[in-house]
Amino acid sequence: MNIFKKTILTVLASLLVIGNVYADKIRIGTEGAYPPWNSKDASGNLIGFEVELAQELCAIMKHECTIVEQDWDGMIPALLMRKFDAIMAGMSITAERQKTITFSQGYATEPATLAVMKGSSLEGMDTPAAINLDRSSSDVKKALKTITASLSGKTVCTQTGTIHQNFLESGDVGSVNVRTYKTQDEVNLDLSSGRCDVALAAKASFIDYAEASGKAVVTVGPNLSGGAFGGGVGVGIRQGGDDAIGKRDAKLLKDFNKAIDKARKKGIISKLAIKWFKDDVSM
Amino acid sequence: MITSFPKLLAATAITLKLLSASLFFGLFLGLFFAILRLNKNKFINKFAYGYSYVFRGTPLLVQIFIIYFGLGQIEYLRTTFLWVILKEPYWCAIIAFTLNTGAYTSEILRSAFQTIKPGIVEAGKSLGISNKIIFYKIQIPIAIRQSLPAYGNEIILMMKGTSLASTVTLMDLTGVAKYIISTTFKPIEVFIVAGGIYLFMTFIIHNVIKYLEKKYSFQ
Amino acid sequence: MELLAFGKSGWGDELFYATLMTIAVSVTAMFIGFFFALIFTPLKLSKHKFLNLIGNFYTTVIRGVPELLVIYLFFFGGSGAIMYVASIFGYYEYIEINAFITGAVAIGIISGAYSTEVFRGAIQSIDKGQFEAAKVLGVNKFVQFYKIILPQMLRLAIPNLSNVWQITLKDTSLISVTGLVEIMRQSYIAAGSTRDPLFFYSFAAVLYLLLTYVSMKLINKLEARYSRGY
Numbered sequence: 001m002n003i004f005k006k007t008i009l010t011v012l013a014s015l016l017v018i019g020n021v022y023a024d025k026i027r028i029g030t031e032g033a034y035p036p037w038n039s040k041d042a043s044g045n046l047i048g049f050e051v052e053l054a055q056e057l058c059a060i061m062k063h064e065c066t067i068v069e070q071d072w073d074g075m076i077p078a079l080l081m082r083k084f085d086a087i088m089a090g091m092s093i094t095a096e097r098q099k100t101i102t103f104s105q106g107y108a109t110e111p112a113t114l115a116v117m118k119g120s121s122l123e124g125m126d127t128p129a130a131i132n133l134d135r136s137s138s139d140v141k142k143a144l145k146t147i148t149a150s151l152s153g154k155t156v157c158t159q160t161g162t163i164h165q166n167f168l169e170s171g172d173v174g175s176v177n178v179r180t181y182k183t184q185d186e187v188n189l190d191l192s193s194g195r196c197d198v199a200l201a202a203k204a205s206f207i208d209y210a211e212a213s214g215k216a217v218v219t220v221g222p223n224l225s226g227g228a229f230g231g232g233v234g235v236g237i238r239q240g241g242d243d244a245i246g247k248r249d250a251k252l253l254k255d256f257n258k259a260i261d262k263a264r265k266k267g268i269i270s271k272l273a274i275k276w277f278k279d280d281v282s283m
Numbered sequence: 284m285i286t287s288f289p290k291l292l293a294a295t296a297i298t299l300k301l302l303s304a305s306l307f308f309g310l311f312l313g314l315f316f317a318i319l320r321l322n323k324n325k326f327i328n329k330f331a332y333g334y335s336y337v338f339r340g341t342p343l344l345v346q347i348f349i350i351y352f353g354l355g356q357i358e359y360l361r362t363t364f365l366w367v368i369l370k371e372p373y374w375c376a377i378i379a380f381t382l383n384t385g386a387y388t389s390e391i392l393r394s395a396f397q398t399i400k401p402g403i404v405e406a407g408k409s410l411g412i413s414n415k416i417i418f419y420k421i422q423i424p425i426a427i428r429q430s431l432p433a434y435g436n437e438i439i440l441m442m443k444g445t446s447l448a449s450t451v452t453l454m455d456l457t458g459v460a461k462y463i464i465s466t467t468f469k470p471i472e473v474f475i476v477a478g479g480i481y482l483f484m485t486f487i488i489h490n491v492i493k494y495l496e497k498k499y500s501f502q
Numbered sequence: 503m504e505l506l507a508f509g510k511s512g513w514g515d516e517l518f519y520a521t522l523m524t525i526a527v528s529v530t531a532m533f534i535g536f537f538f539a540l541i542f543t544p545l546k547l548s549k550h551k552f553l554n555l556i557g558n559f560y561t562t563v564i565r566g567v568p569e570l571l572v573i574y575l576f577f578f579g580g581s582g583a584i585m586y587v588a589s590i591f592g593y594y595e596y597i598e599i600n601a602f603i604t605g606a607v608a609i610g611i612i613s614g615a616y617s618t619e620v621f622r623g624a625i626q627s628i629d630k631g632q633f634e635a636a637k638v639l640g641v642n643k644f645v646q647f648y649k650i651i652l653p654q655m656l657r658l659a660i661p662n663l664s665n666v667w668q669i670t671l672k673d674t675s676l677i678s679v680t681g682l683v684e685i686m687r688q689s690y691i692a693a694g695s696t697r698d699p700l701f702f703y704s705f706a707a708v709l710y711l712l713l714t715y716v717s718m719k720l721i722n723k724l725e726a727r728y729s730r731g732y
Binding site: 033040041042043044069070071074077081082083183185188189212213 | 512513516577578581582585596598679681683691694695697699
């Protein structure tokens, strides 16, 4: 047995670092690039509304938790691969996603909105303050028409694989020239550089960006909810099954639902929402 | 899976467009810098060397990010005519790819020029052919033939490099593959199909270059 | 400059560690690449049709598909494949492969394909007489490869291996997509946080240039040493 062979064996053995099972430890995936939901400070630590909420929920469930960073575009595949057991990443509950994974009850909701740079022709778009796409009143139809007309011929930017992209591609606002980005940070950069005429995202992202960067980003049009925007943000979990892991996932879903109930009653979710959003977005 | 195949094929057209535009501009840029490298003026020579050193010494991903996200943040630039080009992700990608392939091409052509036997140039001179004609009609054709194998490799490297266009919002083959994954959540299958298409393109390029090598061989 | 300050306020220390990470991944990947090359070079040179096919398949596929795609495939498929194998043996838990190993193996497989080509080229340029001499002396094929061919091959291969090193070093920028915090990922995070992408990506470029510059100097020294006696 020479050194060469020994090294190879050691390398092979170290390849299989066996991960901890969720029995007592839950792994929660988040993006770390979607303030104020989740982001990173200058030392690289994960911070944000969901990072703190996750810790509160785990304390209630009496589980040890680790928060795992994951790029948005690989979030659901990574959950399915069992890289982590739950997603808390500002992910809205939508029918589309429910084909693949399941969600806890919603813990927060936040309207989506369009944003432009100051001086854009879209400023002063004449619509109601908020519309809910689940209600097909004449007001909603009129507002969608106004938005359709405003977006036509414009480059509209949004993050890949989000409810915002789904909305733009749903046909509700006609056929839109959509450009998609890996992160919301990149959307913000290109909105302020002028590559994007208009952007669509959660309202708080734009407000947060305008404040932090001092750029003249302004939100326009109505607060959008319902329809393609789904039913609030919840914890994403694998769909349960009959085998050992499936049963465990089903139990995890129940645990999260109970914990969210408790946290809501104690006012923990509202308190965190006000801390991070300066507005009670809890639900 | 079957439904995503036509989408991937359509995206291949964008990949090929990016590739051919970058190779076209890159060849001229490469030739230009190869000629500068052969210049006896030390300053010009160093300048050309610096260009190829910087672009060969840094990852293409960094280059494309600097050009797209970096230059986009310079407010002054946005008031100039350059912004018409830099505003478009398509042109940013082509600029980055062109500068990158230009650097490698200049090295390939330079070494090809240097391997041309001086006797050939002297023969031309003794026949009373002007320097300009010797350069354009004798040296350049020989250099191109000489550099075919290396340039073939460069074409394949660049073809693969175009996959980075997806990082600046372009819907090339990799971009569309990632888009399909964001709706189907089936990464492995989609990447294997996309990989197959890239492999097929490599195969075609490889064989075309081989054919050209044979056709223009000196023997 | 304060953006590069060490400590809590700046990104200096983070970028410094990220640079060390890039070096660590590149070196590990290079060695993993050698390991693959040692397996696949004999296959590629083999007269046995099937073995030859395997060797060619490896180098053709890996060099014909974008690096980014190979990394994505490995990232999404790697632990899935290992977990599948484990499930055959009745183990159903999640198996974590850490980001460093995922990255180093993915880049290593790519680097290995280039190293294989370099080794093959170097072996083919070794004087045929040596093989015959070994045969006449009754040396078996295994010993012939590892004791006679390999040492000579390394000397012939060094100049081209320095190219492979450069490719490997630059390819590590692509594993930023797997979440490993190397130069590119750290610059990306810093650019996002400070909203100054021009500065941080340019600085990343400088770091890579520094790494290529220093490593080329080292390789040149190594080359001079191995060429002693020739």
